[in-house]
Amino acid sequence: MRIVSGIQPTGNLHLGNYLGAIRQWVAMQNEAADQGAECLFFLADLHAITLFQTPQEMRDNVRGMAAALMAAGIDPAKSILFNQTRVPETTELTWLLMCVARIGWLNRMTQFKEKSGKNREGASAGLYTYPVLMAADVLLYNATHVPVGEDQKQHLELARDIAAKFNQDFGVELFTLPEPKIGATAARVMSLRDGTAKMSKSDPSDMARINLSDDDDTIAQKVKKAKSDAELLPATYAELAARPEARNLVGIYAALTDENPDAVCARFAGQGFGAFKPALAEVLVESLRPIRDRYNALRQDHAAIDAALEQGAIRARALAKPQLEAAQAAMGLFG
Numbered sequence: 492m493r494i495v496s497g498i499q500p501t502g503n504l505h506l507g508n509y510l511g512a513i514r515q516w517v518a519m520q521n522e523a524a525d526q527g528a529e530c531l532f533f534l535a536d537l538h539a540i541t542l543f544q545t546p547q548e549m550r551d552n553v554r555g556m557a558a559a560l561m562a563a564g565i566d567p568a569k570s571i572l573f574n575q576t577r578v579p580e581t582t583e584l585t586w587l588l589m590c591v592a593r594i595g596w597l598n599r600m601t602q603f604k605e606k607s608g609k610n611r612e613g614a615s616a617g618l619y620t621y622p623v624l625m626a627a628d629v630l631l632y633n634a635t636h637v638p639v640g641e642d643q644k645q646h647l648e649l650a651r652d653i654a655a656k657f658n659q660d661f662g663v664e665l666f667t668l669p670e671p672k673i674g675a676t677a678a679r680v681m682s683l684r685d686g687t688a689k690m691s692k693s694d695p696s697d698m699a700r701i702n703l704s705d706d707d708d709t710i711a712q713k714v715k716k717a718k719s720d721a722e723l724l725p726a727t728y729a730e731l732a733a734r735p736e737a738r739n740l741v742g743i744y745a746a747l748t749d750e751n752p753d754a755v756c757a758r759f760a761g762q763g764f765g766a767f768k769p770a771l772a773e774v775l776v777e778s779l780r781p782i783r784d785r786y787n788a789l790r791q792d793h794a795a796i797d798a799a800l801e802q803g804a805i806r807a808r809a810l811a812k813p814q815l816e817a818a819q820a821a822m823g824l825f826g
């Protein structure tokens with residue numbers, strides 16, 4: 492079993508990033524350690540530059556995301572933590588896979604359509620070929636399990652298609668077909684101002700999200716001001732289907748306390764948000780405080796972060812080099 496996943500280093504980390512991605516990685520890391528499985532987690536800086544980033548933003552965001560991962564519990568002694576750029580085998584394999592992937596396959600990718608929007612001709616070629624880079628990220632390490640959000644499922648199916656075609660075309664059993672692992676609870680944390688929009692770093696209103704750097708009072712204020720409704724909480728989560736704000740707040744509570752959302756509903760059934768919100772604020776403050784404190788401390792310690800990433804890259808490259816060479820050999824390019 493080998494677990495591999497990447498996250499784009501983006502600024503302003505929020506509760507959605509934590510519950511949707513980071514926390515799942517920490518849980519997988521700890522389970523994997525018990526089973527002797529290996530985890531590789533990386534900052535997808537090469538994916539981030541498919542949309543323009545200033546160099547200063549890139550530098551800050553790579554360190555910020557590394558600090559957040561470490562603060563949340565990713566342990567560079569247990570997991571291989573690195574940034575993609577520092578494993579050049581990734582981009583070398585990407586080219587080989589680019590010659591295996593078909594244009595028709597890339598044309599079906601919905602994320603490219605969304606991200607390029609009406610300006611498809613003006614999008615970077617990197618944005619279009621982004622899923623091939625992602626395939627290289629996982630095939631380079633023969634990942635068996637890849638924890639991702641729902642939005643990345645199609646990209647992983649493409650990685651499987653590329654792996655299968657490579658193995659078939661060159662008569663080898665080189666690449667393992669990776670299995671996506673989609674997180675269950677709070678896979679999507681919604682905005683505190685609009686229960687139908689995703690909590691996002693780009694929301695102009697800071698009240699819409701809880702940042703990993705928010706202090707206790709700010710968190711409490713944001714929960715207090717969060718949009719809810721005037722109805723009481725029902726006995727089951729299913730009854731919240733048509734109440735997006737209420738559903739989101741209950742979902743956040745359940746995710747943080749690791750409870751079934753039905754159990755949370757049952758406990759608060761018949762009460763209004765006047766009672767539920769203070770309880771949610773307390774759970775949020777208590778869960779996020781230790782992470783924030785470690786994050787704020789680590790954020791200043793560039794040397795510690797850089798050293799951890801450096802070590803991670805050395806370990807990742809040791810795995811990547813023979814795999815790249817095997818792919819080159821299969822294609823007649825090496826050996």
Ligand code: AMP
Nearest residue numbers: 501507508511512640678679680689690
């Ligand atoms: P982004 O900042 O949008 O690139 O997201 C970084 C990671 O956090 C990705 O794995 C996303 O799937 C996850 N993520 C971002 N926003 C949310 C959200 N509102 N709910 C759940 N996961 C999220």
Ligand code: TRP
Nearest residue numbers: 495496497498499535538625628
């Ligand atoms: N594209 C992913 C995202 O935006 C990040 C990513 C890059 C990734 N390479 C990966 C995730 C490999 C899993 C495996 O969220």
